[in-house]
Amino acid sequence: MDLEYSEEEEEFRSRLREWLGKVLPGLPPKPDPTDWPGRRAYDLGWQRMLYDAGYAGLHWPVDAGGRGATPTQHLIYLEETERAGAPYVGANFVGLLHAGPTIAAEGTEEQRRRWLPPVLRGDEVWCQGFSEPDAGSDLAALRTRAVRDGDHYVVTGSKIWTSHAEVADWCELLVRTDPSAPKHRGISWLAMPMDAPGITVRPLRTLAGSTEFAEVFLDDVRIPVANRVGAENDGWRVTMVTLSFERGTAFVGEVVACRRTLGRLAARARENGRWDDAVLRRRLGRLSAEFTALWRLTQWNVSEAQATGGVPGTGGSVFKLRYSHARQELYDTAAEVLGPDALDLGEEWTADRLSSLSYTIAAGTSQIQQNIVAERVLGLPKGR
């Protein structure tokens, strides 16, 4: 049991740090959050820089065009890019963390050649069409229909919570191809070109006031059968490969950022006099213990993944349950530090507090995660 990084890992870190120090000052200014084409260009530009420097698809397998980095190297990458203030994965999220790994694991050689290089090079953006208005936690209840017509599927239905839909080139789409089969067995995974006729994208405004998500309406959209990854009706299994990737390391950078935010909260409290409140001080102290523990839990999970050959374990659900709650606690405490200023949308932490409210819902609600932990880790019987 050790927390020391090997010489090789430290060298990886220092090379990365050096590169970040060199390229970050030359980045173009960040686009306005409401400027979607600008955000796409910015995120893809960053991905291209990563590609040119050999950091694209770090955690992808080598035969998929990735670098085959170890989970620990990936952890170092996420830690260092966050520390250096590098751009987030942004519009490249689905391509790099969901769709890409799925195609790498389940796609044919031709599919891998077609879709993976543009993701790595920063040429194409993917979005995700999984959830539906009536299929959220119960994702397998999805009803978007795909009917075979020659060498095409004709798809009708609607998707929701789709990030970057306005600027995506492709959508990883879950559709029902066999309505008579048990719900998990009649689903297929399709790559849908977002410029196909019949697609309508409607932005969805969140309580934070932003339009991070969209609804996507599909009306007789024709998708080539060749765009199906995995066998027909095997899409649920194909998708689970994707989701376990999402829970693996998605929050590493955020934990680093939360620890830094905590330090800044303490500085602010010392400035504005709130530090004199022992209850608040103790709350900040406990949060410090909390986020240190979450960082250690991340290192634990990453080491476990490395030992088991890179398969994300059930530790992801445990982490997500604890982290999503801690993040909300952090920004509620920020509001206490700010006092009346917490109602000012001009304060940076006010927007973060609002967006933190989604953390116990997105990517599996805390209630669903608790079911997963209880059933798959603790072995409690399924029920309702």
Added chain:
Amino acid sequence: MHFQLTDDQRALRAGVRQLLEGRFGRDALRAAVDGSERQGGPALDRELWRELGEAGFFALRLPEKEGGVGLGLPEAVLAFEEAGRVLLPGPLVATELAAATVPGAAAGTTVVTRAEGPLVAWLDAADVVLGDVAGARPVRSVDPLTPLHRVPFEPRPSPPADTAAHDPAGVLLTAAEQLGSAARSCELAVQHARQREQFGRPIGSFQAVKHLCAQMLVRTETARAAVYAAAVTGDPLEAAGARLLADEAAVRGARDCLQVCGGMGFTWESDVHLHLKRAWLRTELGPSAAASEEALAAAL
């Protein structure tokens, strides 16, 4: 980085578990509780104490040239986690901490206790008492397996510097016992939830029960990462933080276990109350939670 148990550490943990389950399993635990009831207080099992000494339980961190096992704090933490699982009684932490300085402590022939703030455990049974216990008076201990004395009130140390300077080993070994107890409470709750049937099915199939159990595991595993990491770094602040999480995991874990076990959990014959009472007691040893939180805040 390899933040996972090594093969040697797994073997050590398995060895300690085997030793403790054989020597202080459930029957021995309940016999000790019954004995405590009959005699108006628990007796320290000196023979068991010597066996622990022979097995190296108190000497894990002692250098080999001093007759110890020559391992580190992580190994000691793993051993104490096992002690916490089976609710092994006695001033284990004080004796381990004295292994290098008090003759016989490492071998298990000398039992050492120490005053920790306003409380002293096992004062009458100990051979050596460290710290000031003048004026100590016995109290009726809530934990049937830990006799307690109250030392005349003095404010517990609270300046942040105190906690930072505190030897993290004592804090972490206590936290490790809490961790073992938390893990055991979770197992007891899950066992019960799988077997107990109401409304024609195991109560563990109900989400309300499932979620209690899941949160027990989440608290335990988060505390585990924190305690193990602090044992590796030996950083006093990290130890103080890990201890806060371990206390929470043990106390809340025992409370939730009691809830899952329902009426049976409220009975004397259930082991749940033994975990809860010991967990309460351990939170009162060493620096207070308030002092730890203040120290962590001061470092922000």
